[in-house]
Amino acid sequence: MPTSQPHSPSPQPAASEGGSALVMVIFIIVVLALLLAALAYINSASNRNTALQIASTRAYWAAQSGAEWGAWQVTANNGSCASQTNLSYANTPNAGLAGCTATVACSSAPTSYQISSQGTCPAGNLGIANGALSATRSVIVAITETSGSNNTCVNCINNCLGKYCILSKNTYYCFRGLNRCLNRCGVKLNRCSSVECLYNQCGGTSSTLSYWLESP
Numbered sequence: 001m002p003t004s005q006p007h008s009p010s011p012q013p014a015a016s017e018g019g020s021a022l023v024m025v026i027f028i029i030v031v032l033a034l035l036l037a038a039l040a041y042i043n044s045a046s047n048r049n050t051a052l053q054i055a056s057t058r059a060y061w062a063a064q065s066g067a068e069w070g071a072w073q074v075t076a077n078n079g080s081c082a083s084q085t086n087l088s089y090a091n092t093p094n095a096g097l098a099g100c101t102a103t104v105a106c107s108s109a110p111t112s113y114q115i116s117s118q119g120t121c122p123a124g125n126l127g128i129a130n131g132a133l134s135a136t137r138s139v140i141v142a143i144t145e146t147s148g149s150n151n152t153c154v155n156c157i158n159n160c161l162g163k164y165c166i167l168s169k170n171t172y173y174c175f176r177g178l179n180r181c182l183n184r185c186g187v188k189l190n191r192c193s194s195v196e197c198l199y200n201q202c203g204g205t206s207s208t209l210s211y212w213l214e215s216p
Contacts, residue, residue, distance in 0.1 A: 048123075048133070055135035056137060059120055061097065063138055065089070065117075069087060074113050081113055084102075087101060088101050099122050101120050102117055102120075111144060112144045114143075115141040117138065119137050144195070144199055153186060153202030159181075160182050161178075
């Protein structure tokens, strides 16, 4: 007579399966939290960079405005070399340079003037991590009063200096090709140790105004 086999009980879920699910949920939460933190950082950095770029552009024009003020002092006031600390702009809602300042310094030599203008504009308060930020740009203006020069020769010298030289901290750093360029202007570089000397080799009478951006 056949005997019946004992019925095996159904397998019960292991207790470890619940623990694995919990670990997976925690892992997903951590990953989502990291993604949200990364997105917040990227958004904050983007806002900061945009604000600084706008402030940098405004600071450049503040520096240009200060340089023009200094140049006017020289050209309109019979060579008056004036300096001004914290030259401020109209603080009105529609003023493009509202809140900006410019510091202007002027130095002179017998036949030349150099005006240094530094503009500063606020970028605003970008949160606890960044605080209040600002941007600063600088412009140097050189005015040369040349005796015995003509505009064609002066312009030719300016083009050569702009093409082959960099002005940094009142000193020209020049590259190869400057001498050949100046020769085409009728000017000899080996006779001179200053820019004024180059202009003095021209004929006629002229005043030259040149701009150099010191910190782009």
